[in-house]
Amino acid sequence: MPALRPFVFNQSRLTALRAREEATFRQRTTRSQALREESRRYMPQGVPMAWMVSLNRFSPPFIRSASGAVFTDVDDNQYLDFNVADLSMTMGYGPMPVVDAVSRQVRLGAQFLLPTEDALVVGRLLAEQIGIPYWQFTLSASGANVEVMRIARHITGREKIVIFDGHYHGHIDDTMVRQGEQGVVHEQLGLARGSAANTLIVPFNDLEALERVLASEAVALVLTEPALTNCTLVQPAPGYLEGVRRLTQQYGSLLCLDEAHTFQFAHGGLTGAWGLQTDFVVLGKGLGSGIAFALYGMSETIARHLEQFTDSDIGPAGLATGGTLYASALAVSTARASLEQVLTITNYQRIERLGARLASGLRQTFARHDLPWCAFELGPRSGYCLTPRLPRNGAEANLSMDPAFIDCRRLFMANRGVWDGILSAGPQVSFAHSEADIDRYLEIASAFIAELFE
Numbered sequence: 001m002p003a004l005r006p007f008v009f010n011q012s013r014l015t016a017l018r019a020r021e022e023a024t025f026r027q028r029t030t031r032s033q034a035l036r037e038e039s040r041r042y043m044p045q046g047v048p049m050a051w052m053v054s055l056n057r058f059s060p061p062f063i064r065s066a067s068g069a070v071f072t073d074v075d076d077n078q079y080l081d082f083n084v085a086d087l088s089m090t091m092g093y094g095p096m097p098v099v100d101a102v103s104r105q106v107r108l109g110a111q112f113l114l115p116t117e118d119a120l121v122v123g124r125l126l127a128e129q130i131g132i133p134y135w136q137f138t139l140s141a142s143g144a145n146v147e148v149m150r151i152a153r154h155i156t157g158r159e160k161i162v163i164f165d166g167h168y169h170g171h172i173d174d175t176m177v178r179q180g181e182q183g184v185v186h187e188q189l190g191l192a193r194g195s196a197a198n199t200l201i202v203p204f205n206d207l208e209a210l211e212r213v214l215a216s217e218a219v220a221l222v223l224t225e226p227a228l229t230n231c232t233l234v235q236p237a238p239g240y241l242e243g244v245r246r247l248t249q250q251y252g253s254l255l256c257l258d259e260a261h262t263f264q265f266a267h268g269g270l271t272g273a274w275g276l277q278t279d280f281v282v283l284g285k286g287l288g289s290g291i292a293f294a295l296y297g298m299s300e301t302i303a304r305h306l307e308q309f310t311d312s313d314i315g316p317a318g319l320a321t322g323g324t325l326y327a328s329a330l331a332v333s334t335a336r337a338s339l340e341q342v343l344t345i346t347n348y349q350r351i352e353r354l355g356a357r358l359a360s361g362l363r364q365t366f367a368r369h370d371l372p373w374c375a376f377e378l379g380p381r382s383g384y385c386l387t388p389r390l391p392r393n394g395a396e397a398n399l400s401m402d403p404a405f406i407d408c409r410r411l412f413m414a415n416r417g418v419w420d421g422i423l424s425a426g427p428q429v430s431f432a433h434s435e436a437d438i439d440r441y442l443e444i445a446s447a448f449i450a451e452l453f454e
């Protein structure tokens with residue numbers, strides 16, 4: 001297969017277009033900027049969480065409200081949302097089943113630190129849809145991954161974990177790493193020294209590389225998304241995930257499929273839809289529809305282990321799992337309503353068709369301008385791949401995207417009422433989108449490409 005090379009843009013054209021669009025954006029968002037300036041007196045960067053700045057290379061709008069697929073900022077600009085809060089709002093804003101469940105549960109009691117019947121229903125529905133029998137609930141997918149790592153280390157008595165180039169599994173010391181020249185190093189600052197020492201990074205879609213590592217190191221857990229979604233999109237080659245499963249079993253390591261994103265791609269997640277075998281699966285993000293909620297599923301053997309080593313206030317110390325607000329009645333009622341009434345097979349089929357419409361429209365736009373690009377497509381996730389073929393691993397995915405192009409496109413689209421996906425993602429179709437919304441996205445995207453290349 002020929003090596004991929006990054007697409008070379010006319011930089012001066014891109015820079016000039018970006019400058020024009022940023023000036024327009026600033027004019028359209030004066031109240032947001034005033035609020036941000038005032039907020040700087042109380043919050044670093046003038047935002048309650050630094051990502052709200054770092055995920056956007058331009059000053060973020062302050063938001064007033066939202067409904068369906070559209071949110072409105074404090075300057076009254078409306079945005080058709082294709083970022084859906086990085087897949088934490090894939091059901092759209094205010095779906096009635098969720099609104100009803102939240103209102104009801106807040107009246108009945110949001111949190112008891114005790115189970116409710118809804119938890120039983122959520123566990124049963126997930127077991128049926130995904131085929132993983134046992135479940136534990138957390139507040140975030142990061143929290144779920146942390147517990148999975150602890151349990152895997154305890155069961156196997158091993159320390160190492162394997163992740164894949166192009167990964168993201170949350171803000172966890174062990175996984176916020178990249179391959180450096182001298183070994184694995186942290187990607188960011190402030191992480192505990194030494195906490196990268198047990199992490200190994202392997203290229204995705206390369207079973208030989210994985211086998212080399214599993215054969216030579218004491219690996220507790222192989223942690224991967226079934227398709228990498230945090231470097232735009234890398235799909236598994238046919239048979240690859242089955243090969244990963246076979247190798248983990250052969251070398252006594254446990255496997256976790258992190259479906260924090262991909263659960264929104266297919267009914268039952270990719271684990272259920274593709275019939276994948278695994279020890280753990282992690283879900284989160286959109287399932288809570290804005291209420292913090294995530295879970296991990298596990299095999300029967302692991303569930304029995306967790307029962308045997310459940311921590312006790314008065315007895316012997318057990319596995320380090322749990323948190324005060326984990327599995328709150330409110331979050332669990334939201335998840336139940338979502339699973340029963342929004343995340344239905346019919347609705348998944350509908351957004352898959354919309355994803356195909358988006359991908360096909362992008363391909364037509366690229367062809368009109370003779371661009372040697374293609375579009376990736378997996379259910380409702382579609383997007384721009386700036387190389388002639390799709391990437392097979394994280395390194396190729398990096399070559400197939402261009403941060404300056406994405407940044408400029410996002411500004412251009414925001415000025416025309418579309419909030420595009422962040423750098424690492426793609427435009428994401430939500431359960432609230434319609435065909436007309438996809439066509440609107442394509443119309444603006446096509447205008448952007450035309451400005452850049454005509």
Ligand SMILES: Cc1ncc(COP(=O)(O)O)c(C=O)c1O
Pocket residue numbers: 086140141142143145168169170171225230258259260261284285
């Ligand atoms: C695959 C995957 N796992 C875990 C996480 C962490 O999710 P959270 O930030 O909700 O903890 C993310 C976030 O983007 C993710 O994409």
